[in-house]
Amino acid sequence: MDRLNGNEEVLSAWFDDESAEPATDLDLEAILRDPNTRSTWGTYALIGAALRGEPLATPSDGFVAAVLQRIAEPGSEAPPQRELARLADAAGGDGTTPVTAANDAWWRWSAVAATLVAVVVTGVLALQSPREAGVRVAEREMALRAESVAFAPAAMGGQRRLPTLPMGVRSVVVAADAGVQPVRFTSAPFYMLAHNPAQPMGGVTVRALATPPRVSTNAR
């Protein structure tokens, strides 16, 4: 538990099976014992699985599988990944729709991008001791925003790269005319909100990996 405590970089490496020091049974127990770590683990799985689309399959081998299997044992509190696995079953994992087959390459690329974001961000967070937290908040925010921009479609700027981009636009719905530049308008969020005010407007929310929701509820 000691080497794991508060070190999300280690957790991330284990999750990706990329750690130079393989996790032990004690590490597994530590993950299971700590609700925050368990939640973070589940969130990694959640976002990765959501990015890849369906089916949200549970890994069949490796350390990730071992953790998830233990989590799924009776008496364990259900973390997001377990719920995701159930959701996957409920969401058409029976092959009803050719979801992943149609777009494996795109989703793989997206997953790589998301992993990079998560790794960088968790690295930034890992550097931050509680004492330094106050002074590093601004830097962390900047890092988060910078990473967000790096992977956001907005980073395309005014370049007409849409037909070849592996992210964002899945199909160019209207052929671009020569000499016409894409237009971004500041008020687009207004229309999104007015169309459906509560819907998220995009942006990478990797901070949610480490920060609990600002408002909590007591479910009864």
Added chain:
Amino acid sequence: MGRTQRLLAGLLLVFVSSSWGGASEANEAAQTVPTTTFSGVAVWVRDETPVVVRIDSGQTPLGAYYWTTVEGPNERVTLCWRNRCRTELAAEQVVLEADWDVRHQSVPALSRSLRELAQWYEVTPLPEQSWQGHPANGWLLQPRDAWRYPQRWWLDAATGVTLERTIFDDAMTPLERFAFVRFERHAQADLTEVRQAWSSLGQSDRVDFRLHTVAPDAMPWRLDDLPPGFALRASGWRQGPSGSRVWQWALSDGAASVSLFVEQAPSQHARDTETETERPGAAIAESAERGSAQRWGATLIVRRNRNGWLQTAVGEVPAATLHRLLDGMRYVDE
């Protein structure tokens, strides 16, 4: 509790229950009673971007509440309590205030019965599945024409709340997905927390975001050519970003929705400023005649400048649908 408060709470309860009516109607095969109280965490995936959203809905002795929290570059808190909603956009330092209506719900909901939807979609029931120990009913909606996208819905059998919705393109490639990853029925927030959350929302830079309802025949434009199945659900105006009046029409076929906006075109300076910003969302180059466009997941925004009026269409539909709607708009004096 005074008589007025009881009346208000009762009305809100009826309103909130009815707001989920579409989902429960679609869920009619399950013979269930809808409820609005739940607590959960959902993830939206649009393009390559996951957005984790905390969503709570419930009842207090003083009435219904509903809130969502979004963290990240577009951090936002939307809290609806009693008959008012406040959305705080942290990055923008803006507080939007609006009446609580069905459009404030971030959880997608079917607004027509399966029988009605079957006119425009081929509805295929999916084998019932258990999700978190609760039965869930699923349907694959495949459009019968080119004006809408295929969708897949999974609804909690007991409540009709949408657990998952995925919108696909014509090749059945997912464009965007909403899914609860944690969901509890009958959740109730601590009323103290609700009050604190309400009072903690910022007071500055407040923008009135209410939709002022106007009858369709009193709107300055008419919609002459609605694609099959799409019906007007609301019309009116809001105060736009520049303080001007923005007319809005909200349409839906029961599963997909479209909003049309019309406003006076700003000055040339304002238009130049508009184009200088960078926002999440992919810009799509189009011809001057077809206007410009941005897309997030399945949601497309198309904008045109027509004789000094800006027309904006937003919807989870193919571009052709938005263009047809815009082409069919007619100024009453034209």
